Amino acid sequence: MGKTWQRTLAVGLAFVVAITGTFVFAYRAGRRVRHIGAENEPIRAWMSVPFIAHAHHVPANVLFQAIGVRPQEPHDRRSVRHIAHDLNRPVPDLIAQLQRAIDAAAQPPGGHPR
Amino acid sequence: MNDQLLAAVSQYGAPALFGIVTIAAIGVPLPITLLLIVAGSMISQGAMNLWWAIGLAGAGSILGDQAGYAIGRWGGPAVVAKITGLFGKRATLPAMEAQTKAWGGPGIYITRWLLSPLGPWVNLASGTARYPWHRFLFWDILGEITGAVVYIGLGRFFSDRVMALYAVLGDLTWAIAALLAAIVLGWQLLARLRRAEVQ
Numbered sequence: 001m002g003k004t005w006q007r008t009l010a011v012g013l014a015f016v017v018a019i020t021g022t023f024v025f026a027y028r029a030g031r032r033v034r035h036i037g038a039e040n041e042p043i044r045a046w047m048s049v050p051f052i053a054h055a056h057h058v059p060a061n062v063l064f065q066a067i068g069v070r071p072q073e074p075h076d077r078r079s080v081r082h083i084a085h086d087l088n089r090p091v092p093d094l095i096a097q098l099q100r101a102i103d104a105a106a107q108p109p110g111g112h113p114r
Numbered sequence: 115m116n117d118q119l120l121a122a123v124s125q126y127g128a129p130a131l132f133g134i135v136t137i138a139a140i141g142v143p144l145p146i147t148l149l150l151i152v153a154g155s156m157i158s159q160g161a162m163n164l165w166w167a168i169g170l171a172g173a174g175s176i177l178g179d180q181a182g183y184a185i186g187r188w189g190g191p192a193v194v195a196k197i198t199g200l201f202g203k204r205a206t207l208p209a210m211e212a213q214t215k216a217w218g219g220p221g222i223y224i225t226r227w228l229l230s231p232l233g234p235w236v237n238l239a240s241g242t243a244r245y246p247w248h249r250f251l252f253w254d255i256l257g258e259i260t261g262a263v264v265y266i267g268l269g270r271f272f273s274d275r276v277m278a279l280y281a282v283l284g285d286l287t288w289a290i291a292a293l294l295a296a297i298v299l300g301w302q303l304l305a306r307l308r309r310a311e312v313q
């Protein structure tokens with residue numbers, strides 16, 4: 001009898017944990033969905049310059065120009081890490097430079113941010 | 115390593131996607147959901163063909179799943195133990211086998227795309243439990259094509275919000291897994307309480 005109740009209690013506790021988990025993760029997902037349009041997409045080393053340009057609504061040639069790279073024809077899909085390696089530069093530096101170019105494109109000289 | 119795989123898909127497109135999903139379906143833990151979302155985003159940018167992406171992602175996953183099933187069914191206990199031990203799943207395989215028998219086809223379907231981390235272990239368990247191959251193949255194809263269409267479609271739609279979308283899907287997957295666990299546990303709890311009442 002005692003063991004049966006112990007097992008029932010354990011199942012009950014696991015049930016409560018599962019319900020709590022459901023609500024916590026559903027709430028987190030909902031909160032992320034609400035902010036999905038407001039937050040900037042982070043730049044990662046695996047992303048290509050056209051990929052970053054698309055995520056930030058900036059022409060790819062602006063970003064290529066900003067980092068001083070002439071894109072390889074017809075589509076330069078090299079990752080940021082690959083380009084950094086080719087240029088013999090640290091990846092974080094290149095990412096920072098891309099971010100500055102995106103910020104500059106979002107805020108035209110003398111104007112308000114887009 | 116994940117960065118290199120994502121960069122490979124970004125640079126080489128659908129053929130790279132095919133190779134990576136095949137390896138992942140055999141049991142190597144790789145971020146397949148993110149890769150499919152990235153593929154969807156690339157389709158939106160005109161850098162990848164939609165049908166090639168869905169076809170190759172689906173075919174690669176099915177191929178890997180079939181390999182997992184074949185290892186489970188015909189590889190023998192030593193090979194299965196070696197593979198599961200390699201990824202720390204040896205202890206859970208008998209439990210997975212019991213689940214595969216209990217859930218059958220819908221269990222296979224859901225672990226192809228919604229609870230995909232369990233997929234490779236369900237493949238092995240389906241093989242060792244001698245789940246009929248033609249039924250496994252049917253649910254496998256259905257599940258993998260669903261997964262490719264859903265995640266590539268989402269990536270295509272939210273093509274400029276790939277990382278944010280991936281985070282949302284991660285939380286949603288955990289929420290659904292917790293909900294399924296709550297349903298099973300709630301059912302067990304109810305049965306136990308009823309039994310206690312009768313006694």
